[in-house]
Amino acid sequence: MQRTTFMHRVTLALACAFCFVSASPAADAAKPVWDLAALSVPPATFPSETIKSSTPEIRALFFEGRPFHGKPTRVFAWMGVPRGEPGQKFPGMVLVHGGGGTAFESWVKLWVDRGYAAIAMDTCGALPKPDAAPRPRHEFSGPPGWGGFDQIDQAAEDQWTYHAVADAVLAHSLLRAQPEVYADRIGLTGISWGGYLTCIIAGVDSRLRFAVPVYGCGFYRDTVFAAPVNQSGTDGGNRWMEWWDPSNYLPRAKMPMLWVNGSNDFAYWFPAMQKSYRIIPAENRTLAVRLRMPHGHGPAGESPKEIAVFADSILRGGKPLPRVVSQQIQDRQVTVAFESTVPVVKAELNFTSDTTSPWPDRPWTAIPATLQGNVATATLPAEAKLYYMNLFDDRDCAVSSEHAER
Numbered sequence: 001m002q003r004t005t006f007m008h009r010v011t012l013a014l015a016c017a018f019c020f021v022s023a024s025p026a027a028d029a030a031k032p033v034w035d036l037a038a039l040s041v042p043p044a045t046f047p048s049e050t051i052k053s054s055t056p057e058i059r060a061l062f063f064e065g066r067p068f069h070g071k072p073t074r075v076f077a078w079m080g081v082p083r084g085e086p087g088q089k090f091p092g093m094v095l096v097h098g099g100g101g102t103a104f105e106s107w108v109k110l111w112v113d114r115g116y117a118a119i120a121m122d123t124c125g126a127l128p129k130p131d132a133a134p135r136p137r138h139e140f141s142g143p144p145g146w147g148g149f150d151q152i153d154q155a156a157e158d159q160w161t162y163h164a165v166a167d168a169v170l171a172h173s174l175l176r177a178q179p180e181v182y183a184d185r186i187g188l189t190g191i192s193w194g195g196y197l198t199c200i201i202a203g204v205d206s207r208l209r210f211a212v213p214v215y216g217c218g219f220y221r222d223t224v225f226a227a228p229v230n231q232s233g234t235d236g237g238n239r240w241m242e243w244w245d246p247s248n249y250l251p252r253a254k255m256p257m258l259w260v261n262g263s264n265d266f267a268y269w270f271p272a273m274q275k276s277y278r279i280i281p282a283e284n285r286t287l288a289v290r291l292r293m294p295h296g297h298g299p300a301g302e303s304p305k306e307i308a309v310f311a312d313s314i315l316r317g318g319k320p321l322p323r324v325v326s327q328q329i330q331d332r333q334v335t336v337a338f339e340s341t342v343p344v345v346k347a348e349l350n351f352t353s354d355t356t357s358p359w360p361d362r363p364w365t366a367i368p369a370t371l372q373g374n375v376a377t378a379t380l381p382a383e384a385k386l387y388y389m390n391l392f393d394d395r396d397c398a399v400s401s402e403h404a405e406r
Contacts, residue, residue: 032156032243034204039169042177046074051127053105057082057112060105063121063174065142066166069158074140075167076128077121078105080112081180091185091315092175094208095120096168096201098192098216099146101297102128102135110302116311117181121171123164123197142167146193148244149228152236161244164197169205176207185209185315191301192216192267196246199276202257203249210314211253214260214301215268218246218279222272250279258286258310258321260301262293263350269359270386270403286310286321287400289388291350291364306397322391325374327401332380336389336401339374346392347376351384355405366390380406 048060058080065073082090093111095118097104103120105128111118122128125141137144143151148160156162168188176183187210190198195216202211220229220241229237242248259277261268277285288306295301312318322340329335334349347369354362369378369389380387388403 030156032159032162034162034165034169036169036205039166039205040173040207042173043170045174048076051076053078055080055105055109055112058105058108062140063170065140065170066157066163068142068163072140073125073142073163074138075121075123075142075170076103076126076138077119077171077174078103078108078128079117079119079175079178080108081117081178082112082115084180089180089182090115090117091311092117092119092181092187093311094118094168094172094175094186094188096123096164096188096190096194096197097297098190098194098301101191101194102126104128104297104302107297107302114308116315117175117178119171119175121167123167123194124160147225147228149232149236149240152232152240152243156243159244161197161200165200165204168197168201172205172208182315187311187315188212189214189307190216191297192295195268196220199246199253200244200249202255203246203252206252206254208255210256210258210310212258212260212307212310214304214307215262215265215295216246217259217261217268217273217276218248218250219272219275220245222275223269224267246276247279250276253280254284256284256286256310256314258288258306260288260293260304260306262295263289263291263364264360264362265293265295266360267295274402286323287402288321288398289390289400289403290398291366291390305395306399309395309397321397322393322399324389324391324399324401327389327404329380329404329406332382334369334378334380334387334389336369336376336391337374338376338391338399340391340393343394344371344374344376344391345394347371347378348390348392349378349380349387350390351380351387353381353383353385355385362386 043063046062062074124145126135142163189212195213198213313320
């Protein structure tokens with residue numbers, strides 16, 4: 001995504017988020033309930049007759065989703081398993097796309113090439129036609145995405161978030177049922193709206209070993225999506241927040257989570273992200289917040305080095321990312337203590353003096369910090385109002401402290 005003005009980015013976000021229809025939630029509507037026992041049963045699959053992969057390790061398929069308005073649904077997915085010796089097994093990844101996206105074969109291949117089985121599903125009832133706008137829907141589609149703000153008056157089980165979460169859990173069940181996959185060694189990552197879904201899925205599907213939301217988080221009234229939440233009316237907006245905001249599900253997430261974002265993300269801002277990651281225990285959260293990280297699918301959201309290292313450390317016994325132990329400031333001296341099994345070779349203090357511009361447009365500056373043992377220190381400039389520290393290990397992975405206000 002190219003850099004644009006804040007208001008233009010907001011317009012783009014809202015355009016892909018919803019086509020608004022004012023509605024009041026049904027008085028007798030029931031809260032959403034995902035039945036993990038039912039969703040843990042591997043879904044029936046159906047071959048794709050027209051969409052095929054040119055990569056032998058990857059196949060296109062449909063799997064059975066949840067009913068939509070009483071009718072059966074199917075979900076398109078790419079699923080890949082690396083080639084191996086007879087009886088060899090692999091860890092796995094569930095991949096959840098974001099707004100404007102679909103099931104990406106290239107994303108599955110990225111993980112297959114790393115030695116992981118992987119599955120990516122389309123959460124919006126569409127087919128992965130790369131040049132189609134909008135992408136064509138098929139006869140067994142569930143609700144369209146993203147956000148479902150215009151669906152809030154419908155039964156929970158007929159709304160987009162319900163189906164998208166269920167689809168990802170079913171995809172996990174299908175992947176773990178493959179004989180070449182370690183059923184107890186599967187992780188999850190999602191981009192943007194997929195990161196939003198990842199935060200909910202982490203609280204719904206306790207079988208997952210870890211979760212990595214990229215950009216996405218909860219507390220939607222503190223993000224660029226506050227407008228569509230609020231424009232659905234007081235009752236509708238409150239209902240959406242109660243039913244579909246990740247803040248209601250993150251307290252149930254018990255697995256390690258890596259939060260990947262940029263300092264100037266157009267959609268998911270520091271306050272919402274901080275409120276979200278603080279819900280889970282400190283020992284289960286790692287932050288990787290790079291300065292001006294671009295927002296998008298492809299290399300931007302799929303390929304940060306921290307995600308692969310995090311996955312390897314949990315599923316393959318690889319060396320973990322550094323871990324921030326403490327952060328404090330005294331007389332403008334910022335001190336961050338950390339633990340690491342690999343060398344931390346650089347530290348930077350990132351700060352901004354702007355507390356009034358929209359979050360995406362605030363200028364951030366990085367200054368070197370001093371490393372001494374497992375401690376990084378830097379003097380905060382007098383004009384700085386917000387700051388955080390980034391630690392870089394010898395794999396060029398970044399780990400961040402929490403942002404703080406002075």
